[in-house]
Amino acid sequence: MNWSAYSAFVGNVFGAPLAMEALLAFFLESTFIGLWIFGWNKLPPRLHLATIWIAAIGTNMSAYFILAANSWMQHPVGYRVNPVTHRTELTSIVALLTNSTVLAAWPHVILASFVIAGMVVIAVSAWHLARNSQTDVFRRAMRIGLAVTLAAGIATAVTGDIQARLMDSQQPMKMAAAEALYNTSAPASFSLFTIGSLSGGKELWSVRVPYLLSLIATLNPHGTVQGIDNVEHAYDKKYGPGSYKPVIPVTYWSFRLMIGFGMLATLLALIGLWLTRRRRIPRARWFYRAAIWGVALPYLATTSGWIFTEMGRQPWTVFGLMTTAQSVSPGVTASSVIISMTVFTLLYGALAAIAWWLTIRHVKVGAPAEAEPGAAEPLPVFSY
Amino acid sequence: MNLATFWFILIAILFTGYFVLEGFDFGVGILLSLLSRDETDRRVMINTIGPVWDGNEVWLITAGGAMFAAFPLWYASLFSGFYLALLIILVALIVRGVCFEFRSKVDSVRWRANWDRAIFAGSVLPAVLWGVAFANIVRGVPLNAAHVYTGNLLTLLNWYGLLGGLVTLSLFTLHGAIFLSLRITGVLRDRARRTALGVALAAVPLAAAFLAATQVSHGRPATDVTAGLAAVALLGGVAAAFRGREGWAFAGTAATLALAVATLFGDLWPNVLPSSTSAAFSLTVSNASSAHYTLVVMSWVAVIFTPIVLGYQGWTYWVFRKRLTSSDIPAAKTPASSSTGLGGTQRPAGGQS
Numbered sequence: 001m002n003w004s005a006y007s008a009f010v011g012n013v014f015g016a017p018l019a020m021e022a023l024l025a026f027f028l029e030s031t032f033i034g035l036w037i038f039g040w041n042k043l044p045p046r047l048h049l050a051t052i053w054i055a056a057i058g059t060n061m062s063a064y065f066i067l068a069a070n071s072w073m074q075h076p077v078g079y080r081v082n083p084v085t086h087r088t089e090l091t092s093i094v095a096l097l098t099n100s101t102v103l104a105a106w107p108h109v110i111l112a113s114f115v116i117a118g119m120v121v122i123a124v125s126a127w128h129l130a131r132n133s134q135t136d137v138f139r140r141a142m143r144i145g146l147a148v149t150l151a152a153g154i155a156t157a158v159t160g161d162i163q164a165r166l167m168d169s170q171q172p173m174k175m176a177a178a179e180a181l182y183n184t185s186a187p188a189s190f191s192l193f194t195i196g197s198l199s200g201g202k203e204l205w206s207v208r209v210p211y212l213l214s215l216i217a218t219l220n221p222h223g224t225v226q227g228i229d230n231v232e233h234a235y236d237k238k239y240g241p242g243s244y245k246p247v248i249p250v251t252y253w254s255f256r257l258m259i260g261f262g263m264l265a266t267l268l269a270l271i272g273l274w275l276t277r278r279r280r281i282p283r284a285r286w287f288y289r290a291a292i293w294g295v296a297l298p299y300l301a302t303t304s305g306w307i308f309t310e311m312g313r314q315p316w317t318v319f320g321l322m323t324t325a326q327s328v329s330p331g332v333t334a335s336s337v338i339i340s341m342t343v344f345t346l347l348y349g350a351l352a353a354i355a356w357w358l359t360i361r362h363v364k365v366g367a368p369a370e371a372e373p374g375a376a377e378p379l380p381v382f383s384y
Numbered sequence: 385m386n387l388a389t390f391w392f393i394l395i396a397i398l399f400t401g402y403f404v405l406e407g408f409d410f411g412v413g414i415l416l417s418l419l420s421r422d423e424t425d426r427r428v429m430i431n432t433i434g435p436v437w438d439g440n441e442v443w444l445i446t447a448g449g450a451m452f453a454a455f456p457l458w459y460a461s462l463f464s465g466f467y468l469a470l471l472i473i474l475v476a477l478i479v480r481g482v483c484f485e486f487r488s489k490v491d492s493v494r495w496r497a498n499w500d501r502a503i504f505a506g507s508v509l510p511a512v513l514w515g516v517a518f519a520n521i522v523r524g525v526p527l528n529a530a531h532v533y534t535g536n537l538l539t540l541l542n543w544y545g546l547l548g549g550l551v552t553l554s555l556f557t558l559h560g561a562i563f564l565s566l567r568i569t570g571v572l573r574d575r576a577r578r579t580a581l582g583v584a585l586a587a588v589p590l591a592a593a594f595l596a597a598t599q600v601s602h603g604r605p606a607t608d609v610t611a612g613l614a615a616v617a618l619l620g621g622v623a624a625a626f627r628g629r630e631g632w633a634f635a636g637t638a639a640t641l642a643l644a645v646a647t648l649f650g651d652l653w654p655n656v657l658p659s660s661t662s663a664a665f666s667l668t669v670s671n672a673s674s675a676h677y678t679l680v681v682m683s684w685v686a687v688i689f690t691p692i693v694l695g696y697q698g699w700t701y702w703v704f705r706k707r708l709t710s711s712d713i714p715a716a717k718t719p720a721s722s723s724t725g726l727g728g729t730q731r732p733a734g735g736q737s
Contacts, residue, residue: 001463001464001467001470001471002464003464004460004461004463004464004532005460007452007456007459007460007463007464008456008457008460010456011452011453011455011456011457011459011460011674012453012456012674012675012678013678014452015449015452015453015454015456015459015674015678016453016678016681016682018449018452018453019446019449019450019452019453019454019682019685020449020682020685021449022442022445022446022448022449022450023446023449023450023685023686023689023690023693024685024689026442026445026446027439027442027446027693027696027697028696030438030439030441030442031436031439031442031693031696031697031700032696033438034434034435034436034437034438034439034700035435035700035703037434037435038431038434038435038704039435039703042703042704043703082675087456089674089675089677089678090674090675090677090678090681091677093681329460329464329467329532330530330532331464331465331532331533331534332464332467336467336468339468339471340467340468340471343471343475347475347478347479351478351482354482354486358486358489358490361489361490362489
């Protein structure tokens, strides 16, 4: 709605994965979740189980198509720009759907979602274990959550690392902006914290790990990482004079927060697995407090990750082809944009608060009681 | 027929699917408080659309996605041009969706009553605004040479647009009432059928006036036929409802909506968004469409997957074909289970909850 110039320019290419997402994934998700929720006793058990698997497959497909669309914005492939209409045209749907960027982004996003799911299970289980309620159920649930979070957390880091090397070759400015590295360096160090100016001035204080940025970007401790000023110089020649720098403090900190929050969640899972080893139930209050509040970590990590990848692409909407400033709707007034922004912020804020409150209530009730042996299996009542 | 026209027809079919399916969802939402006498009535009504309403909404998303892929300029001008109207529709659909999920999560009369009010608002607003939007698309809107919409929200609220809004509102309410009479048993079923006949007193003249006005200004012989058939289907549907033949009545209102969409799209072609400023600025099937390769790829995807979607959505309706009664609704939940929706209580036999 806000991006008509963008829509007109990219619709030929970008619209295809979106329409495929709706037709192949959304219909699958929405129809089969309805069948699952309302299908108890109506469908044979195996078929009923299949419906939730189909919904889950739909969800994963949905992520693939939307990331294929986003990856095209990060690294456009399989297109040409029509010299007459000055709009992009699709030349290969296969290239678009097998873009190296989406092949790396999809597992990264899916695995990060597993970390979120794992941490939610950990937090709910911790709440009950800390109160000694239903310890049998929740110790098992906790172990599953911990194992999933640890495995998915490590795998998210590995896939993120693969993405970093793609980014170094496809969007060197984003890599440089992630570190606020102004001058091309070999080897390049990675700073954990920097106090001082991130806008190119002299830093006051920082904690640095030598060789790490070179390793992340190139797999070689002495590899060359291009600096912001050097990339800017090259882009001025390629795209014409202008500024091709993203907002460096935002990219610098969002990159660190993504990694930091993700690593904390993974570390928490590792500690939890140790504390729950051999049928143990942890005693330490600090662990439960960390596990309950830790549910925020993966949400903060994924949010930071999206802020990083989208802000790191600036000033482009489609890298190298169209800037954000060129993308907006010429006919939409600033007041309309302010109205919609305000409405959506308030609406989603209110819905988030209600959903949070309902979730807490739901969590406190605990797990449904287990059936007496021989009694009919109690089934969940899902009813509007 | 070239591929762009094929996609124009496909988008018309997607909107037909949307209005036929989501139309009765809106109708149920509008009638929720008007038809019900107690909480059990309301839950019976909501549960008639419970398993399907979210799948029905995807028809709209797919229509929007198909527009974006096949006619990027149409999508660009329409979605930015109708900005505030679409914002209201979006907010209404978001709120309505969470209402269904949230209303039974807390066992409180006030809590439910508030969500029921929101369901009503979230159903009435889109039911009116879709009619306003489509009437204006057919009528033409101010577009400049760059196909940018130069009007505002009030531009859309002309007499023809408002008439279109009243038509969709009354038709969706009628369609929803007939759907309810088809899907439930007992006194609520009779009440739904009588309400349908009452709504028909408004829907029939409104629809007739709108179709006549449309055909006088924008008609062509082929759409005169579809408009006439739409009127016949509507009268047939109402007559069937009068005689208690609910299946035929539902087929009648579904056919009315499908033929009305066919009429509007038929009148629109070869334009997709006519400019009232100058005919030269209109967006057409040819100047708004994607390049050939995109259309070929998307055609294959649509030809393969649309029948599959129709197959499993049809199967869903078959699975949930049994009529509902108040005995299908579990007794008032305890506060514990109501907050979870996962009560662990024994389900009543054959209950569709």
